Amino acid sequence: MNVIDVIRAKRDGARLTDQQIDWVIRAYTDGTVADEQMSALAMAILLNGMDRGEINRWTDAMIGTGIRMDFSALDRPTADKHSTGGVGDKITLPLAPLVAACGAAVPQLSGRGLGHTGGTLDKLESIPGWRARLSTEEMLNVLREVGAVVCAASDELAPADRKLYALRDVTGTVESIPLIASSIMSKKIAEGTGALVLDVKVGSGAFMKDRQQARQLAETMVALGTDHGVKTVALLTDMQVPLGLTAGNALEVRESVEVLAGGGPADVVELTLALAREMLAAAGIDGVDPADKLADGSAMDAWRRMIRAQGGDPEAELPWAKERHVLAAPASGTLTRLDALAVGVAAWRLGAGRTRKEDPVQAGAGIELHAKPGDTVTAGAPLLTLHTDTPERFEAALDDLSGAFSIGADDAGVDDFGGRGADFAPRPLILERVSA
Numbered sequence: 001m002n003v004i005d006v007i008r009a010k011r012d013g014a015r016l017t018d019q020q021i022d023w024v025i026r027a028y029t030d031g032t033v034a035d036e037q038m039s040a041l042a043m044a045i046l047l048n049g050m051d052r053g054e055i056n057r058w059t060d061a062m063i064g065t066g067i068r069m070d071f072s073a074l075d076r077p078t079a080d081k082h083s084t085g086g087v088g089d090k091i092t093l094p095l096a097p098l099v100a101a102c103g104a105a106v107p108q109l110s111g112r113g114l115g116h117t118g119g120t121l122d123k124l125e126s127i128p129g130w131r132a133r134l135s136t137e138e139m140l141n142v143l144r145e146v147g148a149v150v151c152a153a154s155d156e157l158a159p160a161d162r163k164l165y166a167l168r169d170v171t172g173t174v175e176s177i178p179l180i181a182s183s184i185m186s187k188k189i190a191e192g193t194g195a196l197v198l199d200v201k202v203g204s205g206a207f208m209k210d211r212q213q214a215r216q217l218a219e220t221m222v223a224l225g226t227d228h229g230v231k232t233v234a235l236l237t238d239m240q241v242p243l244g245l246t247a248g249n250a251l252e253v254r255e256s257v258e259v260l261a262g263g264g265p266a267d268v269v270e271l272t273l274a275l276a277r278e279m280l281a282a283a284g285i286d287g288v289d290p291a292d293k294l295a296d297g298s299a300m301d302a303w304r305r306m307i308r309a310q311g312g313d314p315e316a317e318l319p320w321a322k323e324r325h326v327l328a329a330p331a332s333g334t335l336t337r338l339d340a341l342a343v344g345v346a347a348w349r350l351g352a353g354r355t356r357k358e359d360p361v362q363a364g365a366g367i368e369l370h371a372k373p374g375d376t377v378t379a380g381a382p383l384l385t386l387h388t389d390t391p392e393r394f395e396a397a398l399d400d401l402s403g404a405f406s407i408g409a410d411d412a413g414v415d416d417f418g419g420r421g422a423d424f425a426p427r428p429l430i431l432e433r434v435s436a
């Protein structure tokens with residue numbers, strides 16, 4: 001097999017054969033195919049696409065470079081959730097213990113944040129003592145005892161993807177639906193979950209800015225899961241506005257605990273319950289309403305057990321950043337727009353996120369929102385509070401936020417801030433459902 005023939009075939013719009021796919025993934029993983037050759041192939045795939053058969057084979061080949069986990073010895077069905085990432089997306093934190101409290105086992109292998117979307121592990125690491133790295137045996141023990149585990153994915157799950165994703169990141173080839181779908185699904189299929197619910201975000205703060213593209217990604221992933229025997233459904237959900245009222249690590253843990261205590265922002269509760277219901281249905285568990293498990297405290301009990309099982313203290317005071325800066329509303333009226341991407345970038349600049357994989361994050365950094373689109377705001381009252389340990393970062397974060405919101409006058413149409421107040425209609429959070 002010659003890698004140049006494989007690159008030329010895809011460059012010229014041909015379908016790759018099973019043998020070509022198996023060989024190129026193996027040869028790239030063991031270093032026989034060089035980074036520059038794989039980046040040429042990734043670009044050819046980005047430009048010319050792959051059909052369902054090719055994507056399936058590409059995914060299988062990536063799974064085949066590593067281990068496959070097996071949860072068949074557990075006494076209950078497994079269900080997992082994957083989000084394509086958004087600003088303020090802390091849903092895994094209340095969702096995993098909630099679904100465990102309803103009777104499923106939730107093996108949630110998560111990642112760290114890179115860029116403007118936060119990582120679940122970074123959020124949980126703001127809890128004193130909590131450990132993300134577990135051996136496979138420890139992970140199975142937590143899953144067996146608590147019903148939910150959130151931990152770092154093993155390096156041995158689809159190692160080809162780890163190498164290829166890092167390459168795509170620096171060669172402008174992340175935005176290919178076949179490559180994104182096979183990347184996400186190779187890890188989820190290798191993880192061995194029986195049911196999977198995908199939260200595909202759409203909007204400025206998401207990977208997919210456009211609903212059409214998000215739908216195509218969702219359909220591709222649902223087909224991949226289904227073809228591999230994983231009961232898979234996807235929800236397309238709005239990410240034009242940040243989720244909840246916080247973006248940042250410890251800030252988001254506090255908000256998640258509020259949801260587990262039966263409170264919390266309405267959008268976080270709505271999405272947590274919608275995803276929980278989908279996970280339970282896909283796992284074949286019926287007759288349990290997750291809303292009851294939030295109300296009766298059993299989801300909170302599962303959260304406490306899950307945090308303790310990984311060395312954390314669920315009762316410990318969470319860290320606060322050393323400095324705060326309040327951004328006041330410049331006018332009175334209805335908040336008509338609050339851009340997710342700008343809030344995500346500003347939170348990242350304040351220290352909540354990282355630029356390079358090895359950078360540390362600040363546990364207390366981030367942004368608190370005091371209003372969401374549709375809310376009435378008053379000139380001079382707090383609109384956003386910025387948190388950081390390094391106050392020299394406030395200026396750059398405030399720059400990011402300068403055009404991030406609009407306030408519409410309630411009586412007189414469009415005002416100086418570009419928004420229309422009186423006829424503002426909120427966007428729905430859950431846009432569409434995609435199933436096989």
Ligand code: URA
Binds near residue numbers: 165174179180181183
């Ligand atoms: N997340 C992944 O794991 N892979 C991608 O390609 C994109 C997002």
